Structure formats: C-alpha cells, structure tokens
Amino acid sequence: MSAFQALGIFLLVFLGTSLLFKLPMAFSMGLTCVAMIVFVGQPSLSLAQTSFASLDSFPFLAIPFFVFAGALMQYSGISTSLVNFIQAFVGRLRGSLGALLVLTSMAFGVLTGSTVATLSSIGKMMVPELVKHGYKKSYASALAAASGFLGILIPPSVPGIFYALAAGQNIAEVWIATAGPAIFIGLGYIIVNFLIHGRNEAKATEPLIFKSFTKNIVKQTKNALPALLMPIIIFGGIYGGAFTPTEAGAVCGVYGIVYYIIKKLRGNKMDRTMWWIAVESAGMTAVIALGAAFSNAGGRMLTRVGVSHALAEFITSNISSPIAFLLLCNLIFLFLGMLIDINASILIMTPLLLPSVIAFGIDPVHFGAIMLVNLCVGYLTPPMAGSIFFICRLCDESFVDVVREAWPFIIVGFLAILATTFIPDLSLRLVHLVG
Numbered sequence: 001m002s003a004f005q006a007l008g009i010f011l012l013v014f015l016g017t018s019l020l021f022k023l024p025m026a027f028s029m030g031l032t033c034v035a036m037i038v039f040v041g042q043p044s045l046s047l048a049q050t051s052f053a054s055l056d057s058f059p060f061l062a063i064p065f066f067v068f069a070g071a072l073m074q075y076s077g078i079s080t081s082l083v084n085f086i087q088a089f090v091g092r093l094r095g096s097l098g099a100l101l102v103l104t105s106m107a108f109g110v111l112t113g114s115t116v117a118t119l120s121s122i123g124k125m126m127v128p129e130l131v132k133h134g135y136k137k138s139y140a141s142a143l144a145a146a147s148g149f150l151g152i153l154i155p156p157s158v159p160g161i162f163y164a165l166a167a168g169q170n171i172a173e174v175w176i177a178t179a180g181p182a183i184f185i186g187l188g189y190i191i192v193n194f195l196i197h198g199r200n201e202a203k204a205t206e207p208l209i210f211k212s213f214t215k216n217i218v219k220q221t222k223n224a225l226p227a228l229l230m231p232i233i234i235f236g237g238i239y240g241g242a243f244t245p246t247e248a249g250a251v252c253g254v255y256g257i258v259y260y261i262i263k264k265l266r267g268n269k270m271d272r273t274m275w276w277i278a279v280e281s282a283g284m285t286a287v288i289a290l291g292a293a294f295s296n297a298g299g300r301m302l303t304r305v306g307v308s309h310a311l312a313e314f315i316t317s318n319i320s321s322p323i324a325f326l327l328l329c330n331l332i333f334l335f336l337g338m339l340i341d342i343n344a345s346i347l348i349m350t351p352l353l354l355p356s357v358i359a360f361g362i363d364p365v366h367f368g369a370i371m372l373v374n375l376c377v378g379y380l381t382p383p384m385a386g387s388i389f390f391i392c393r394l395c396d397e398s399f400v401d402v403v404r405e406a407w408p409f410i411i412v413g414f415l416a417i418l419a420t421t422f423i424p425d426l427s428l429r430l431v432h433l434v435g
Contacts (some may be wrong), residue, residue: 029295118151
C-alpha cells in the first residue's frame, strides 16, 4: 500500500467517525489508529508504545499544572479584578466596553491559556454588560467568540506546548512567537468595534480629573496585582534561569492555591470549592492527554508508513517557492481548524510537514506561529465555528445571527494570518529580543 493510500484511509476513518458519527476527538483518533493497524499493517504494539511514550515526557507535565492554575484563577473571581483594572484605563473612550472585552480576554489568556475558559468567564460576564449599554446581543456574542481564542495565542498556551514538543522547539519561544499576532488581532478587533459601534456613542461629558483618574488606576492595579504577577512569575522565572516551563507550571499551580486560600480566609465568596476545581482540572487534563496520546500515535503511524517522506518529496517536486508552500499550509491549517481539535491538528500535521519546512529554510518557530494562528481563526470560521457554537449556548443566542455579526472579526483573523505568514518579524522580533 502506498503512503498516500494510507493517508487516505487515515483521513477517511478519522473524519468519518468524528464528523458523521460525532464521536469525541480522542475516540475517533483511537479508532483511526486501530484502522491503520488492520488495513495498513501497522504493528498493534506500536499503538500502546507510542501512546505511552507521548505522555512519558517531562515537558508534558506543564499541561496539568497550567490547567489547574488557570482553573483556580478562573473560579477565584480574578476576572472581575482584571475587568476593573482595564476599565480604569479605557473606560472614558468611545467603544470602551467592546475594547474592554477584547483586552480582558487577552489578559485572561495569560492565566488560563484556554478558549473555553476565557469564553466561560469573560464572555459570560461581559456579554450581558454590553447588551445593557446598547450593544446588540448577537454582536456582543460575536465579539466574545472572536476574542476567546486570544487566550490560546497569549502565552502560556497548551497548544503551544504541543507544537514545541512535536517540532522539538523551545516551549517559551513558541509561546512568545504567537504574542505578536495576538496583539495584531486584538488591536484589529478594537478598531472594528469602534467603527461598528464606538463611533456612534456619545463622548464622555464629565471632565477628566487627573487626580481621581490616577487614584482609581492605583486602586484597581492593587486589586489586580495577583493576576498581573503571574506572567512575571512565568517568564521572569524562565528567562531568569530559575526554572523550566514545566517547573513554571508547578509554581503557577502553587501560586493559584495560595491565592485561592488567601481569598477564602478573607471571607470572599468563591464560585467553586477547591475540590470541585481539582476534579474539573483532572477531567480536562484527562481529555487533553487521551487526545494527545492517540493523535501522537496516529501521526507516528503516518510517518512510519512513509507519508511524511512522500509528502515532502511531492511538495519539493511540485512547489519551488517557500511562499507557495506557506500559502498551501495556510489553507490546510485553516480547513483543519474548522473541523477538528487544535491539539490533534498540531500533533498530526507537525511531523508530516516539518521536513518540508526545514527543506524550504523556514524557521520552525515562525511556522508554529503560522499554524497556531490559522487553527485559532479556523475555530471561529463557519461552517463549524466551535467558538461561536459555544458562545451561542452560553448566551442563548442564534448561531446564524452571531455568524452574521462575526464576519468583520473573521476578516481581521484572515489579515492576521497573512501578516503572520509574510511578516516574520511579527512573530520572531519579540522572540529575538527576549532571547
């Protein structure tokens, strides 16, 4: 059986079970691996060995630590302090509430690194607030859905860890490489929000009193300090040589526990008990780990039957330009982002395309940023539009109405894809500065 026939069987079984039968991604990938064993002749022992080996990794330990730390911060009421902190700076500007939603989603991404967590916390809190101030509910929901994936692009992020492990790159560099595109997208959303809604708002009539303005900023900064310290702990520790990204996750977990206990002792009402948070984090980690194990096994099977080599030969024989190769990759990643899980896409496609990336002289860290931005924008793009489906369930809004309002933000995402692809400094300048 040829390599491309094996690839065809892989895609047919995986997409068939996940899209037609709506099986969870991990189970679809597990069945796909079984199909590869039966029809392609892969050794059955390789499924167990590769699945175990993909989880038997010290850097992988960062994932449960960051998931737990993010959940602790999410349910400790820290989102409210972040909203008040950012509101202190931009509250007087027209379109400030829409900008506030975008900026808070970016800030919350530092704590959770998760689209679902960002939408659950920030979207659920901010969408009703926007509606009270004259925003259409469908538009506010679309803005929240578009801003949710910024939690993945702002470091630390779980998909960034998966790409770094699959490509053999430095985790911190991959994290930082997506920060530039995230800022680009965030600013684009703020501009779009101003053009659509903000410019029609009345200007602030109360005079700006500098003393009161400064006093409020100091007060809200003090309240938000626990949240603002987390990125300093993560990146200060990593680049200061105090600990690795995995150890940074453990430190953040301890920090989250201490923060939760202090708030509890002060008599603050917590949204969830620590036991509930621990159980939810364990469940989320299990889902991620199961998907990662089978996705890694599937990707290794494809590599073992020669798909990676055949694909590299086909690409280098038919595509002579790195630009054409990157455009092709953009289409592939955007399509995958619409259909399947981001982590699965990373673990499957990275081993297949990395030889071609190296052959064309493309920086693997830059390629990682391109992949992550595409997959995130794909998650917002119809027909599947996972983030829009989620926000519609959360806010009880019509999917069609939200999609109609989301197109300006999707276009900003497409522009960010092009900018990330053809302006490498957007991703790599900060990496080089920090490195």
